[in-house]
Amino acid sequence: MALAKYLGRKLAWTVVVFFVALVLNFLLPRLIPGNPVDAIVGQLARGGGTGGEQLQQVHEHFMEEFGLNKPLWQQFFIYVGHVLTGDFGTSFGQYPASVNHLIGQALPWSVAIQLPAIVVGWCIGNMLGAIAAFKGGWLDRGAFVSSLFFSSVPPFALAILLLFVVAVKGGVLPVGGAYSFGLSPEWSAAFFGDAITYFWLPFWSLVLVFIGGQAVGMRSMAIYELGSDYVNYNRGLGVRDGITVRYIFRNAMLPQFTGLGLSIAALISGGLITELVFSYPGLGTLLFNAIGQNDYPVIQAITLLITLAVLFANFAVDVLTGFIDPRIRAAQSGER
Amino acid sequence: MSLRGLSPRFWISATLIIVIVLIALLGPLLVSIDPNATIGGLYDRPRCCGTMLLGTDNEGQSVLANLVYGTRTSLIVGLLAGVIATVIGLLIGLVSGYRGGWIDDLLTAVTNVGLAIPAIVVIILVSVSLPKRNIYTLALVIGLTAWFWVARAVRAQASSVRTREHIDVARLSGAGFWSILARDILPYLLSYVVMAAVLQVSGAILFESTLSLLGLGPGDATSLGTMLYWAIAWGSVRTGAWWAFVPPTLMLTLIVFSLLLLQSSLNEVFNPRLRRGRAARKKTKLSAADEEAIERSRPEVVGAAGLLETPASSGTEAR
Amino acid sequence: MGTLVDARNIRGVYYLGGKDLVAVDDVSVRIEEGEVLGLAGESGSGKTTLGSIISLIARPPLHVEQGTLEIDGKVQELGGDAKIPRTWRGAVVSMLPQGAMNSLSPTKRVRHLVYDVLRSHDRKITKDEALDRARERITTLGLPARVLDAYPHQLSGGMKQRTVTIISTLLNPRLLVADEPTSALDVTSQKILIEMLLEMLDKKIMSGVIFVTHDLPVLRTVASKIAVMYEGRIVERGPTEVMVDHPQHPYTQALMSSVLAPEPKYTRTRIEGMSSFDRKLFNAPEVIHR
Numbered sequence: 012m013a014l015a016k017y018l019g020r021k022l023a024w025t026v027v028v029f030f031v032a033l034v035l036n037f038l039l040p041r042l043i044p045g046n047p048v049d050a051i052v053g054q055l056a057r058g059g060g061t062g063g064e065q066l067q068q069v070h071e072h073f074m075e076e077f078g079l080n081k082p083l084w085q086q087f088f089i090y091v092g093h094v095l096t097g098d099f100g101t102s103f104g105q106y107p108a109s110v111n112h113l114i115g116q117a118l119p120w121s122v123a124i125q126l127p128a129i130v131v132g133w134c135i136g137n138m139l140g141a142i143a144a145f146k147g148g149w150l151d152r153g154a155f156v157s158s159l160f161f162s163s164v165p166p167f168a169l170a171i172l173l174l175f176v177v178a179v180k181g182g183v184l185p186v187g188g189a190y191s192f193g194l195s196p197e198w199s200a201a202f203f204g205d206a207i208t209y210f211w212l213p214f215w216s217l218v219l220v221f222i223g224g225q226a227v228g229m230r231s232m233a234i235y236e237l238g239s240d241y242v243n244y245n246r247g248l249g250v251r252d253g254i255t256v257r258y259i260f261r262n263a264m265l266p267q268f269t270g271l272g273l274s275i276a277a278l279i280s281g282g283l284i285t286e287l288v289f290s291y292p293g294l295g296t297l298l299f300n301a302i303g304q305n306d307y308p309v310i311q312a313i314t315l316l317i318t319l320a321v322l323f324a325n326f327a328v329d330v331l332t333g334f335i336d337p338r339i340r341a342a343q344s345g346e347r
Numbered sequence: 348m349s350l351r352g353l354s355p356r357f358w359i360s361a362t363l364i365i366v367i368v369l370i371a372l373l374g375p376l377l378v379s380i381d382p383n384a385t386i387g388g389l390y391d392r393p394r395c396c397g398t399m400l401l402g403t404d405n406e407g408q409s410v411l412a413n414l415v416y417g418t419r420t421s422l423i424v425g426l427l428a429g430v431i432a433t434v435i436g437l438l439i440g441l442v443s444g445y446r447g448g449w450i451d452d453l454l455t456a457v458t459n460v461g462l463a464i465p466a467i468v469v470i471i472l473v474s475v476s477l478p479k480r481n482i483y484t485l486a487l488v489i490g491l492t493a494w495f496w497v498a499r500a501v502r503a504q505a506s507s508v509r510t511r512e513h514i515d516v517a518r519l520s521g522a523g524f525w526s527i528l529a530r531d532i533l534p535y536l537l538s539y540v541v542m543a544a545v546l547q548v549s550g551a552i553l554f555e556s557t558l559s560l561l562g563l564g565p566g567d568a569t570s571l572g573t574m575l576y577w578a579i580a581w582g583s584v585r586t587g588a589w590w591a592f593v594p595p596t597l598m599l600t601l602i603v604f605s606l607l608l609l610q611s612s613l614n615e616v617f618n619p620r621l622r623r624g625r626a627a628r629k630k631t632k633l634s635a636a637d638e639e640a641i642e643r644s645r646p647e648v649v650g651a652a653g654l655l656e657t658p659a660s661s662g663t664e665a666r
Numbered sequence: 667m668g669t670l671v672d673a674r675n676i677r678g679v680y681y682l683g684g685k686d687l688v689a690v691d692d693v694s695v696r697i698e699e700g701e702v703l704g705l706a707g708e709s710g711s712g713k714t715t716l717g718s719i720i721s722l723i724a725r726p727p728l729h730v731e732q733g734t735l736e737i738d739g740k741v742q743e744l745g746g747d748a749k750i751p752r753t754w755r756g757a758v759v760s761m762l763p764q765g766a767m768n769s770l771s772p773t774k775r776v777r778h779l780v781y782d783v784l785r786s787h788d789r790k791i792t793k794d795e796a797l798d799r800a801r802e803r804i805t806t807l808g809l810p811a812r813v814l815d816a817y818p819h820q821l822s823g824g825m826k827q828r829t830v831t832i833i834s835t836l837l838n839p840r841l842l843v844a845d846e847p848t849s850a851l852d853v854t855s856q857k858i859l860i861e862m863l864l865e866m867l868d869k870k871i872m873s874g875v876i877f878v879t880h881d882l883p884v885l886r887t888v889a890s891k892i893a894v895m896y897e898g899r900i901v902e903r904g905p906t907e908v909m910v911d912h913p914q915h916p917y918t919q920a921l922m923s924s925v926l927a928p929e930p931k932y933t934r935t936r937i938e939g940m941s942s943f944d945r946k947l948f949n950a951p952e953v954i955h956r
Contacts, residue, residue, distance in 0.1 A: 042476045165553055165556065247760070247761040248760065248786075249755035249786055249837075261771070261774070276465035284561070302561055302563060336773055337773065337819070
C-alpha cells in the first residue's frame, strides 16, 4: 500500500545518506597531513605527564585501534565494523577512558534538555501562533513582534543574557553545572529537586527561541489557511466554527512538521553551544573539551551521533507527515 | 520599484545594517589602538571615555577595540562565506534546472545528500583537521557547506522559467547555453537570489560564531565569536564582568536580527502587491474587521530560527 | 407555484480603505418554487456578490448596507449589524461555490465533512445515521458510494463538483445559490452536472436555484428565468426564451449578440463589441418581462 512504499523509500534514502556521512566522518579527519597518533603522542610527551614506556603503550594501542599502518580502505572497514558494533574506541585526551563511557555520561544530560525543549517549544509555539492568528487584534501584534525577536536571537546569545540577568545578577537560579557540588547523580527525589534548578535556564534559553520561530511560522500558515476556500465553504454550510478550526489546524500544521525536520540540525547545534554557556555536562561541553585536546575519537563519535539524531528526526517527521497528509503518500506512490 | 511604498521595517533594518557596517569600517580608525595591545589588567571595569569605554578583557586588552575589530572580522567572514555559498548554489541550481537530464539528476542527488547531512558536522570535522585556521579558510569552509538549499531553490525556479516562451526565442536565435542562463533566466531569479544572499550572510555569521565558541575560530584574528569564547573560558559571566560578554552578544544579536528583518522586508520590496498604500489607508477609519480582512490577504514570510542549516522559511515559501 | 424567496432592496458595498466599491446597488429579486433563475452578466457586474449576499456568507470587506430576505414567510434582515442565524446557512439557503475544487479540505475525507455538516445542524445525529443519509443521496443521484471514503485529490474534477453539489444540498435547503458551477468543467461534465441539478429540483431536494454565470449558452439549457446584471443593477429580467430571442434593454442586446453558438442563425450575425462602461446603458431603465 501507498504508505508502506513511501516509508520504505524514505528509509532507504536515510540509510544511503548515513553511509555517505560515515565516509565523510572517516575521511575528513584523516586529511590532516601526518599521522594524528604521532601528533597526539608528541603532545602528551611535551606535556611531560607521561613517561617513555607509557607513551609507547599509548602509541601502539592507537595504531592498533585505527590500523593506521594498513591501507586506507582497510581502515575504513575497520571503522565501519567498530561503528556497527557500537564501539567508538578510546579517547585521546582522557586516555584510557573509552569514548562510549564518556558519551554515555554526557548524552543523558543533553537529551534531558533538548528533547523536552523541542517538544514543548513546538507545541506551545504552534498553539501561540494559531491563537494569535484566530484572535487577531492586539494579541496578534504583540505575539508577532515578540516572537520575531525571539526567533532572530541566536540561541547562545539568549542563554548568555539569561544567565547574566537571572543567575548572576538576580541570584535566583544557579550559574553553571548540572547539580550542586558534592552531590552525585542518582535516582532520588532529592537529587532531582536539586538538578531541576540547574535545568531551568538552559531549558528556557532553548525553548524561548524555538517558540518564537514556531509561533511566527504557524501564525503565517494559519492566516493563510483562514482565507482558503474550504473555510469559506464550511461557513456557507453552517458548520460550527469549532469544527472548522480543526480543519484549519490540520492543514496549517503540515508545513510546520517539515520545518521541524529542517531545523532539527540547527536546534541541536544551538543546544550544544548553550550547554557551553552554562557549563552543562552534556555533549556540547564534551565536544568543546575534545576539540581543545584534539581528541579525534570523541569528536568523530559526537559528530556521528549528531548526524544520526538529525537523520532519525527527519525520518520520524517524514513518517508523521505521511500519516497526516494523504497527498504525500499518493504523490510518492504515483497515484493521481 | 518605487521607494515610496517601502515599509518602515525596510528602513529600520537598512539603517541598522548601515550603522553596523560603518562601525566595522570606521571603528578601527576611530578607536586607534591595536586590539592586541595590553592596556590594563584582568577584567578592568569600564571608564569613560576612550579606549577603556568597555573595560578590558581577560588579557587586559580593550574590549572596545576588540569589539570593533571583531565586528569587522565577523562581517568579513559572513560576507565572504555568504557570497561563496550563494554563487555556488546559484550556478549549480541554474545548470541543474535549465539543463535537465542526467546532469540534473546527478546534481540533485548531490544536493539532497548535502541537505540531509548536517552542515555543522562537516564544518566541525573539516575545521578540526585544518592545519591552519584563518578567516579565509573559515569562510571557504562555511561557504562550501552552505550552498545546498540555494541550489535546490534556484533549480526549482530555473526549471519553471525554462518552459517560458522567451527562452525558446533565445534558443532559436542561436544564443549559447551560458548566454541564455545569464541574460534570460537569471534576471527572473535576481530578487530571490538577493534575499537568499542576505539569509546566507546571516547564517554564515552565526556559523562563524558557533565555531569560534567551540574553539574552532580563526586563529589569528579577533571575531565576535572568539570574544565570547574567551569570555566563557575565563568565567567572565560568573564573575559578573558583563563588559566582556554583553557587547559582543548584543552586537551579534543586532547583526542577525537586522539581516533577518531586511530579508523579511525585501520580500515586500520585490512583491509590490504585498505592500499596502499606508498613506491612503490612514485617511479613512477602517473598522478593525476590515483592516483584518485586508491584512490577512497578505501572507507574511519571515526569517526564523534554523538559519544554521536551512532557512525555515524563505522566498520558496512565499505564497 | 408560489414565491419561494423574496430578496428586497439589497445594497452591498466593498469597503476598501479610501475607495468604497458599490457592487450591488439596490437590487430586488424574486424566485418562484421550482424555478431556476439565471443571473448573468460580465465580470464585475456584481452577480457573484449578489449570490454571496443571498446565500448569507457576505463578510468584510463586503458590507451589506441594507436588504431583507423573505423565505417561507420568515423575514431576515441582511443589512447593517443584522445577526444571521448560523443554522440558516446550508439548511435554508445553501451555496455551491465557485471553484468547488478547493472547497474540500485536502486532508479530510468526504465523509468527515458530511458528518460535520450534518451534526452542526443536529447535535444528536450519529455518525452512522449521517453516513447512511449521505450514501442514499449519493447513490440516488448516480454517484458511486465510494466517494464518501475518498480524499479530494482522488476524485476527478467533475466528480468533485458533483460531490460538492450533493454536500451543499444534504440538508435539503429551500434555495441553492450556484456560483459558476460549470465554468471549470469540460462540456460533458457540464451536461452531467446540469442534469443532476434539474433532477434534484425535480425530486424536491431543493425548491429553487439561482444559477450565477457569465456563460450564456449554459443558462439557456438550465434556467427558466434570466436576470441580467450590469454595474451592480439588474437591467433586464424575464423568461429565458424572451430574454434570449427578444432582448430589449440595449445592454442585454449587446450581451446576447456577443454569444457565438454553432447554430445557423449566427452564421450571418456580426458581433458588436461595447466599451467597458457605457453611461447610456447604465442609465437606461430596467426592463421587466412578465
